[in-house]
Amino acid sequence: MRSAISSARRPAVTVVLGFAVVVVIGTVLLTLPIASARGQPTDLVRALFTATSAVCITGLAVVDTAQHWSLFGEIVILALVQAGGLGIMTLASLLGLLVSRRLGLRMRLSAQRETKSAGLGDVRTVVLGVVVLSLTFEFVVATILVTRLFTGYDHSFGEALHSGVFHAVSSFNNAGFALFDDGLTAFVSDPWICLTIAFSVIAGGLGFPVFLELGRRLRGKQAWSVHTKLTVGTTLLLLVAGFAFITISEWSNEDTLGAHAPPTKLLAGFFTAVMPRSGGLHALDIDAMNSESLLVQSALMLIGGGSASTAGGIKVTTFAILAFVILAEIRGEPSVHVMGRKLAASTQRQALTIALLTVALVIGATAALLSMTDFALEAVMFESISAVATVGLSTGITPDLPPAAHVLMSVLMFIGRLGPITLASALALRDRPRRFELAEVRPIVG
Template sequence: MRRFLRHPVRLVPLVFLVAILISTGLLMLRPMTVDNQQTPFMTALFTATSAISVTGLTVTDTPNYWSGLGLVLITVLTQLGGLGILTGAALVILTVSRRLGLHNRMLVQAETAEYGLGDVRRLLLHIATTVFACELAMTVIVAGRLWLAYDEPFWQALWEAAFHSIQAFNNSGFSLYREGLLAFARDAWIGLPLAVGGIIGGLGFPALFEAVREWRRPTRWAVATKLTIWGSAFLVTFGAVAFLVAEWANPRTVGAYGVPDKVVATFTQIALARTGGFEVVPTDLLREESYILLMWLMFIGGGSASTAGGIKVSTFFLLAFVIWAEVRGEPDVTVGKRRIATASQRHALAVALLSVAIVAIGTTALIVMTDKLPFQAALFEVTSAFSTTGLSVGVLSSLSDGGQFLLTVLMYVGRVGPLTFGSAIALNTRRRLYRYPEEQPIVG
């Protein structure tokens, strides 16, 4: 226990695993399904992991399989997984007792990637305020649109809006519509609020709070904030333009839309595809170059300490700066007039290479487990699961239990793996009192 207290980040995978197992048991209860039948263990495990890891992949017809009680549970699990289980528990403790002990502050610090303990209470309040304010704003706009423009009953419109707003902000992809958001692809009043909410949720609280606090002086932002904010803006802009060019004349996706509708559908899909799994454009009808683009965006993911998955934006662009410095022959890697520590470069490289290895091994294993699954489809599903995105090409329900279990493990690893690995390395760094002689092996 003392070892756990020294490095509380080691508790994160265990807490997530326990939460998944408890949620699996709850989803197996008969009242959770429409037909009042017990859900098979593998289906419940897959759904619980998908919800807590804020992925949104599903092997069932969500609106027609789960009852209202089941959908409420999925919503709660998504919110809890997006906030972070330890962070959510700390919020409850803070609300009830008005105080937060040192142990709980250390746990929150480990889960939110904050290394200072003094402002954890204020950090928790800021997180709660930001999350619920964004989700409330999204819910009001979307509910009003569904009620006024689509003639849905008020309470039904409010429920559907709240459900999808929570899913979007937490970068998950569960939907109450069988075809996702395809019916609203050209509706800016529904697509854009969800897209903006997904972007905000995917930035990460540390970067978001600093950007808001120092919005008049972006030059004073920390390097991590600069990489996250400007990197996310570049990825969304570049991704939307590239996706629009690739699908412009595709009659099966956005080719038949007018120019404004093409822009709305493309921006919404790219903004949500980076980390959230809503389907705005038919995924199984995309052109090959669009698949490659989506897989790259999913693999990169969102910001550190956010609801998003992937290797993280800051990791990707930090490695880009490392390559640029190496190409130019510079001794130091600099970003915004700041020299990047060698330890940070090593951490970024380790996370990226481990992630590539996990996706490669997972793709190979899925192909071996499944008969006649194309390589591109297997790679897409594995990347989506590991990056906790939730997009699919429609093969999940046909996978064997082994294939579904493999994706379940990937969702779990994708949610807690990079966070735990990165934080554990940072907290475990040791200083040696000696150094070996240096040698330069041949590289390349």
């Protein structure tokens, strides 16, 4: 038993240590004088926070990215974002492959019938697939952004290239970093910029397994699996619901959508609804939004994007699974069925565990930050969820938090990024049959 537990934990420990090493390297590089625009060393806490935010592809910042960091510092941040994005997608996909290969024969045959394939493939296929997918999307997005910035704005080609590439990498990796002082508010009415970045965030948040299946589907080789259907369907549902609610809520708010023409309101409403899935960029003043809009964005941030993607949160599949569990319980059904398949009890337990632990982490983080600051509960909770779900949206209070709070938020970003992946894989790898059952008991519920 001890060896089984050790082997289950080993992949998770390797992932955590690997990302921790990258954070340390990034922190050291960002403390160098050459990384600062003023040529002075950046203090350790700010460097650590920025490195963690970049590697964990969050986007929260304690300093102005464009003003504080030099070109070298921005390149370091971009490299950390790229490493974090590729690492998350690759490692999550590989862990999923490892879990599938560690399942029993009956479960593996069932999975083959479901996906019409043997799995994600070997390690080389997964790694090359993730790299090619990421670089292809980033190249296309960068080309559109560079062209638009060069032809439609007062940007030299060098400036357009710099900004276009940076925001392409940041958006596809759901990193949330921007090179403009006010985020993307200057482009709130520009569909070329907003829609390109929005769809880049959506693509990055779907996950490599989904794109692998979509590619096979286009070639007529297989139908969509339940995972892909859940990911795509839930993503579309949340986008439509978020867009409708935020747009209606902010329509008359003069500090956000109210000052714009109807076409811009719709564009900005859609952009704002996309970003909580883990994009982290903003074209409206988050702090000026209504409380109900902040609440909905908090919920969307907590849910996040797809599994094995660059998005954070508990993941849309986890949210969808819990919804099916609740529906089955309301109907009084003895088992949970999802799209013509019976949902494994172990999957239900894993989804519930991840969701409740994430909520507990948010509550604990909010309580800790409230004890360190004098900010309102609404702003502190929004910031806590943004850190735990690795989103990067902010009401603007992060730079004003004390150093102890910055260290705490660095830990939250690290746990929020790696926690769901490592926990899910560890739970799945430790799954083992029970040789006997105890007498059933039914405590009073409710």
